[in-house]
Amino acid sequence: MTSTLPVISLVTCSYQQERFIDATMRSVLDQNYSSLDYIVVDGGSQDESANIIAKYSSSLSYWVSEKDAGQTDALKKGFANAQGEIQGWLCSDDLLLPGALQAVGEFFLNNPDVDALYGDALWIDADGKPLRAKREMNFNQFVFLHDHNYIPQPSMFWRKRLYEEVGGLDDSFNLAMDSDLWARFSEKTEIAHIPQYLSCMRFYPEQKTRSMKPAGRLEDLKIRTRGSRLAHIGFVRPMQYVLARVIRAVSKALAGGYGASVPERFLPWLDAHATPAKNNER
Template sequence: MKNLEQNNNIFELDKTYSTTRRVTKQKPVIENNSEDKVKTQLFLPAKPDRKAEGGLRCQGYFKSNEKDKPLISVITVVFNGEKYLEQTIQSVINQTYDNVEYIIIDGGSTDGTLDIIRKYEGMVDYWVSEGDEGISDAFNKGIELCTGEMIGIINADDWYEVDAFKLIINNIGKGDVIYGNQNYWINNSDFETWYPIHSSLPREMTMNHPTVFIGKNMYKKLGSYSSIYKIAMDYELLLRFFKNGVTFIKIDNVITNMRSDGESDSRWYNGYYEEFIIKRNINGRLFLLEFIYFLLKVIRRLVSLLLIKAKLQKTLFWFRKNFSPVKKQKPHEYL
């Protein structure tokens, strides 16, 4: 172990990984105010159905939110995600930025997920495997466990670009929500780059949470994910933040890679319907206007599914990728 900062007792467990380059044996002091809508805790309270927990915190190692090295916290929620989880973990622990806190919330997996998590236990700050009440509940557990200044959430079948966290840190202080572009993969063989824009949020879901980093202070002020929604909970949160005047900062680089076979893709109709309800509740627009837009989105998705069935979507991706005037960023791959 190598001492990096004598005054703060920061040292290096392993220089190889972003999550083990700056640790401390000094347990952080957690301060929760009565008005905070999200509280912070280092460990989740015990539950009867808990399968296991572990990580660096359980070994007495913690992270520090340093002045010149802000701590980035990352959450992965997973349930039976053995197929791609290792790639997701690799994309976090192999970041070029070196003050990273990693939290994994497992919903009580019955496949090989726990074996993969245990394999990387020495690079994960805290992980727990237990039942939950859905994706929003798992997200919110992770947020409560984060001690970093900025928080990102990456799905168990997606992965970050290797310099993603450096790009976020370079823009910290400019906004409370920092986001970038993402590569959207179809059938693990071809991708299309998406360019989200926050100003379009009142119209539709134009941003996906894996490419978004949010300040912990914003969660404390405005709350976390609503348990009412099962698919579009990230849209509700981002639109709520936008409507409350939160500052969004866009990075014109690819931050994440997202696969097309996630939960929101398999239940796309439910997600679109939830978006429709969310817009009605938050925007307060006319019912007919929002319903027409909902129908148009459904039709557009059905056409896309027909193209996939006819094996034409790859062709469309190829044309857009090769003839778009915007230069594409080659994705970083792990494993």
């Protein structure tokens, strides 16, 4: 069965992330996925990032360290070099959990009509300590558009044909490029959810999405109001938000999302692999 698993192209974009990039790359390469197409795009970092990436060059399909126009541009460059049937991206401070790619590959193999899926995730801090589990509800387009993007980005994967059909990433988005892509995916296909923890997302003050929240909200608003005449009527959007929040609360509760805790089986792995200082000593 292993030989029939689809090729997964995973893109990691990075800039000035010497603190995290080694742990991120090891979390991918240690998957030992038989059909991995791993691409790393560094934006010309002036720290040790390029040297760290170069250590793993023999395991990479493509890598480059050069100036770019930002994260979305770097991701587009990565996907332009991707060869796999399945695609996804992992930011340079996030991690894949053990067995993630195997689970994704098997799901796509066994479900040929599914073009996009996401799994669950764990929130961890900058030092790799677990904060909480993010167990999610199934995809609901109304909730996604009128509440918030609840899909954990590093746990999202899709078929290359879908990415190409929607025109890929839109580089007019600097923060909500993932929300924009998922929204366009949802217009073309049903997005599946597998109740399995696939990734870890770091949560710390210097994070791009936290430090640039106001700009992110404007990009989100652009996604949620485009193509909708009703959205521009004063009382409609608040009503849609309230309804979406209710559906969200009920659906997430039924999925066990509010009572979820970090599974103990992941704690030793996090202690050994998610702490930047420990990885850099190896």
